[in-house]
Amino acid sequence: xxxxxxxxxxxxSLPHAFYPESVWRDDMQLGAAELALAAQRLRDPRAGRxxxxxxxxxxxxxxxxxxxTLNLYDVSALAHADLLKAMRAAGGGATGATGAAxxxxxxxxxxxxxxxxxxxxxxxxxxxxxxxxxxQLDAGARRAAGDPFRAGALYDTFDSVPHAFGLxxxxxLYRSATGDRAYDAFGTQQRxxxxxxxxxxxxxxxxxxxxxxxxxxHQIANITGKPATGAVVNxxxxxxxxxxxxxGHFEEMPPCxxxxxxxYAEFTGHGSRFxxxxxxxxxxxxxxxxxxxxxxxxxxx
Numbered sequence: 460x461x462x463x464x465x466x467x468x469x470x471x472s473l474p475h476a477f478y479p480e481s482v483w484r485d486d487m488q489l490g491a492a493e494l495a496l497a498a499q500r501l502r503d504p505r506a507g508r509x510x511x512x513x514x515x516x517x518x519x520x521x522x523x524x525x526x527x528t529l530n531l532y533d534v535s536a537l538a539h540a541d542l543l544k545a546m547r548a549a550g551g552g553a554t555g556a557t558g559a560a561x562x563x564x565x566x567x568x569x570x571x572x573x574x575x576x577x578x579x580x581x582x583x584x585x586x587x588x589x590x591x592x593x594x595q596l597d598a599g600a601r602r603a604a605g606d607p608f609r610a611g612a613l614y615d616t617f618d619s620v621p622h623a624f625g626l627x628x629x630x631x632l633y634r635s636a637t638g639d640r641a642y643d644a645f646g647t648q649q650r651x652x653x654x655x656x657x658x659x660x661x662x663x664x665x666x667x668x669x670x671x672x673x674x675x676x677h678q679i680a681n682i683t684g685k686p687a688t689g690a691v692v693n694x695x696x697x698x699x700x701x702x703x704x705x706x707g708h709f710e711e712m713p714p715c716x717x718x719x720x721x722x723y724a725e726f727t728g729h730g731s732r733f734x735x736x737x738x739x740x741x742x743x744x745x746x747x748x749x750x751x752x753x754x755x756x757x758x759x760x
Contacts, residue, residue, distance in 0.1 A: 461487060480532045482524040488516035489538035495545040510549055511581060513542045518582035521591055528595040528611075529625030530618055531748035536595055536625070539588040540632040546585060592633045596642045599626040599649070608657050609648040615731040620663045620694035621752045623653045628756035650756065653694070659723050659733045664753060665690040665745070674715035674737045676744035681712055681737050690745035691753045695733040705738035712737065 471480040480486075491513035498506035520535050529536040599611025612622035630646025633639065648656075655662040655670060662668030665675055666688035680687035708714055715737040716722070723733050733742050 463487065478531075482520070482527070482533055482535075484516050484520040484524055485533055485535035485538050488513050488520055488542065489534050491516060492538055492541040492545055496541060496548070499545065499548050506545075507549070510542075510545050513538070513545065514581040514583045517542055517588065517591075521583070521587060525591065525594065528599055528622055529629050529752070530621045531746070531752065532618075536592060536629045536632060539591050540636060542583075543585060543588050543636050546581065546588075589633075589637055592629060592636065595629055596626065596633060596645065599629075600642070600645050603645060603648060608652055609645075610652050610657065611645065611649050612652075614657075614695040615697045615729065617696060618693055618749075619696070620653050620691060621749045623649045623694075624691075624749075624753045624756040627653075628752065628759055631756070631759040653753070657695075658726050658731075659695070661723070661733065661735065663692050663694045665692075672735055672743055674735050674739075674743060676737055676740050681715060684713070687745060689750065691749035692743045692745045693749065694742060695731045696741045698727060698730055698732040700741045701732050701734065705734065705736055705741075708738065 466483065468475065469480050469483055471483070471486075472478050491509045495506050495509035495513055497503075498509060517538065520538075524533075525535070527533040527535075602613065603609045603611040610619070610623065611626045612619040627646045627649040630642040630649070633642055653663050655668045660670055662671035665672050665680075666686055672690075672692055674681075675687050675690055675692055677687045677690060679685075680690070716735070719736075721734050721736065723735060726733070735743055737743070
C-alpha cells in the first residue's frame with residue numbers, strides 16, 4: 460500500500476516536522492524481507508515474490524540512500540541481515556521470482572528497475588549486502604580511530620547514543636552473517652562509550668553503571684521521583700543548541716539537579732555539550748526508539 464513512485468515528502472511522522480525520516484527504501488526492504496522469512500517458514504508460495512521485492516528495494520537503497528548507520532531513522536542494517544537470511548533459506552535466491560513490481564508497476568528509482576545480477580536473478584547478491592553492512596561499520600571505525608574515546612558516532616549532533624548502540628548491533632549482525640570477528644572489538648567499544656567510557660564519564664542508560672544519567676527529561680520520573688530505570692537518552696549534542704539556555708521550570712516540576720549546577724560544564728568542547736538536567740531536551744530526553752536499539756544491541760552481544 461505504500462506509495463513508491465513520485466516520492467517527494469515522506470509521511471513517516473505526523474506532523475511532518477516531528478522527527479521526519481529522510482530515507483524510505485530501507486523500510487520497504489525490511490518489510491519485504493520479514494514477509495519473505497515468514498512465508499518461507501509457512502511454506503507460502505508468495506515467499507519468492509517478497510524475496511525479490513526486498514532485493515529490489517535493497518538495490519535502491521544501496522544505489523540511492525546509503526550513508527547512515529543503524530539508528531531510529533535508518534534500519535538498513537536490519538534489512539540487509541534479514542534479507543541475507545531469506546536468500547540463504549531460499550538456496551541463494553528464488554528462481555522465477557523476479558519481476559515483482561509495486562502497485563504502480565514501476566519503482567521510479569534510478570538503478571532499480573530492471574536491475575539484476577543477484578543469485579536467481581535477484582537485484583542484489585549476498586556479497587552486495589555484506590558489503591553494505593561493512594560500509595556502515597567502516598564509517599564508524601574511521602571516526603573511532605580519530606577519537607580518544609573510540610566513538611564511532613558523532614557527538615556534536617542528534618542521536619549519538621542510538622547510533623553507538625546501532626553500530627554495536629551491526630558489528631554483531633556482520634559477524635553472524637560472515638563469521639568474521641574483525642569488528643568485535645569495535646562493537647564492544649561502542650557499547651562501552653554509551654555506558655560510560657565517554658568524555659563525560661556518564662552512562663546514557665538510566666540505572667546502568669555507577670554514574671548513569673540522573674535527571675532525564677522525563678515527566679513521570681521527575682514528578683513521581685521514581686527513577687526511569689532503563690531509559691536511554693539522546694546523549695551529547697551540538698553545543699550551539701544550548702546557546703538559548705535550557706528553559707524554565709513548570710510549577711509542578713521538581714528541579715533536577717537540585718542546585719541547578721551543570722557539573723559537566725568543564726567537559727564541554729569540540730562543539731559538543733552534555734547536560735544532565737530535566738530541562739535538557741537537547742541531551743537528556745529518553746525515547747522508546749533509543750531503548751529499542753539499545754536492547755537489541757545488548758541482546759545480540
